[in-house]
Amino acid sequence: MNIDTVVIGSRFAGTSTLFSILDVLASxxxxxxxxxxxxxxxxxxxxSLRTHDAAPYWDINGRKIxxxxxxxxxxxxxLIIVPDLHLDPAGGLPEEFAPVVDWIRDAYARGAMVTSVCSGSLLLGAAGALDGNEATTHWGYADMLGRNFPEVKVCRxxxxxxxGEGHRVVTAGGAxxxxxxxxxxxxRFAGADVARRIAKIYLIEPHADGQLTYASLTACRQHEDQLVAASQIWAAEHYNVSSPVAAMARSSQLTDRGFHRRFKRATGQAPADYVQTLRIEEAKQLLETTEMPIDDISTEVGYTEPSSFRSAFRKRVGISASAYRKKWRALAPTAG
Incomplete structure (x- = not known):
């Protein structure tokens, strides 16, 4: 079996992902x-590495391709593979991608399998390949994917x-x-034994924990609501106090219902979820950088019951607090 495969190049694409894909498939x-x-x-x-016009270009890192x-x-x-694209998460797709999107749409309609890495999923979304389906992308582009393509169920x-039918669409998370x-x-195409051999050659393995363990939970959509922005600033400094959401609502001088509705419209999160996010993000930092006991971290970030903290942490991060500490403390420099 010989699978004719196109990797799509772009001046927005990163160098390493693009050529890693080419190297591995060639091997x-x-x-x-x-x-x-x-x-x-x-x-x-x-x-083959292809672009709309086949002209040489300089990528996002200044490499001539x-x-x-x-x-x-x-x-x-x-098979089509769209690599990571360095785009503005608050914006849309640049107009220059229009002919590429049309080409992907036509190829998919003819039966090609379409896949993406990281923010490359936005091209699949624009081509309609993700409509009514689940998809993933880099956690920093999840809001952008959902905002631009509301028919897609984003699994961040x-x-x-x-x-999709026959699993002809595959999206992958971060770069x-x-x-x-x-x-x-x-x-899928060469067999599990061949995949294992490639994994051993390149010393790679699947990210079994998902991407929540890498995500910055406080990456959220931008907005221009000054009242909500003021509440967010206050919450960033007082997330560990008792009943922070009630205090935010009082400060806004809105009714509780009005404040909740306005906050969620601006940020995409309910105020209580936003506060929980801040607490867990601070806990992650403490787990990464200190030896503070986990129960003490729980209290430090505003939880009265350690069990509630542990449950909330696992729900938002995907692993336990102790496993998270072990994962990231392994990167701490050791004494020489």
């Missing part, structure tokens, strides 16, 4: 065999989401989730 059937003295197999993937072909050249792809906690997507695609 299937070649590198494991070379390491074990075996003859190379026929390539599983025939991969020369595409292999234009999107409309033959062969027509069996997940790393990989195959969806490093290119590895999860590659292992999935290799396993």
């Amino acid at each position: 299937v059937g070649r590198d494991w065999e070379a390491l074990h003295g075996l003859p190379s197999l026929e390539p599983y993937f025939s991969v 020369t595409p292999d072909a234009a999107l409309n050249e033959l062969p027509t792809p069996d 906690e997940r790393i990989l989401v195959p969806t 490093s989730a290119w590895a999860d997507l590659m292992l999935y695609l290799i396993g």
Whole structure:
């Protein structure tokens, strides 16, 4: 089986993800065999880097990239991969993506499998491939995806989401989730044994914990409501006090219902959820940077019952507080 694969280049795309995808797919059937003295197999993937016009471009990191072909050249792809795109999370897709979106839409209608890494999901959304389906993206672009494409169910906690008829649509989370997507695609087209071999060669493995353990929970949509902004500033300094939401409502001089409605309209979160988010984010920082006991952290960020804190932490972060500390304290510098 030889899968004609197109990786879409763009001046907005990151360098490492783009070329990691190209490198890994090119190695299937070649590198494991070379390491074990075996003859190379026929390539599983025939991969080309394409753009709308095939002209050389400078990517977001200032690297000059020369595409292999234009999107409309033959062969027509069996598989399309959109890498990460460095876009404004508060905006929309730049107009220059319009012909790329049209091409993806036509290719998908003809039966191609369409996939994305990170914010590349926005192109799949614009092409209509995500309508009525679940999808994931980088946590920093989850609001943008949901705002621009309200028919999409955004699963911001997940790393990989195959969806649609025949699972012909696959979205992957953050930029490093290119590895999860590659292992999935290799396993699907070349078999699980081949995927395991590639994982061993590149020392990669699936992000089994999802992406909540990496997310900044306080990344939220921008707004211009000054009253709500003032409440957010107050909450950032007083999230650990008793009944902070009631205090915020009193300060706004609105009714409780009016304040809740206005706050959620501006931020996308209920005030109580927003305060919980601030508390958990501060707890994450304390777990990463101090040796403070977890029960003391619970009290420090405003919980009266450690069990309530532990439950809220796991719900929002995806793992326990102790597992989170172990994961991130491993990056702390050790004494020489």
